[in-house]
Amino acid sequence: MTVPKLPHQPRQRRRGLLLVGLLAMTGGGVLAAQTVQQLSSRSLVVVMTRDVPIGRQVTANDMATTLVGAEPGVATVPGDRLPQIVGTRAAVTLLAGTLLSPKATTDQLTPAPQQQLVPIAVKPSRLPARGFAPGDPVLVMPAPDPTTRRIVPTGIAAVVDQVKEPDTDGMVVVDLLVSDMDGPKLASLAADGRVALVLTPRRQ
Known part of the structure; x- marks a missing residue:
């Protein structure tokens, strides 16, 4: 019994298949190189897993x-600084994720010592457009009081501690840190509600 011979593939077709194989190998190598490069450019950092309100102590579970x-x-x-963060306090509200x-x-x-924190409620129109x-x-x-002509006293220097929604x-509450000498004066002005920031x- 004579076994029929399979037709020979044209030489041009064999070259085409070889070229496809080489391109596949080259593409795989490029993809692997890109993957290695992407992994090498990534770094381990700290991410929040739970919400931590401002002022609260940060724990390892957070x-x-x-x-x-x-x-x-x-x-x-x-990421290697995570143990050093444990025990510190949130300077701003920290959100999970x-x-x-x-x-x-x-x-x-x-x-801090020799400081006082005074909350002031002000209208949005008396705040900078960029906020604090x-x-x-x-x-x-x-x-100035529109009903009187009294001279407006000198302003009080302060530092923003927190800004609420x-x-x-429609009033915005801004917590301000001032010296203990200016605290009572600022609280008195805040009670009148006629202040601008x-x-x-x-400072550099």
């Missing part, structure tokens, strides 16, 4: 570590 790609301009805390920034926690409590952030230096200026009346330059 944080974890994760691998992220390096993003220019984004400040993060290296967000990367921890270096300035988000602090060892200092407010108010913790640490902003401000000058508290009494708004507008309440149901002036943003001043940060």
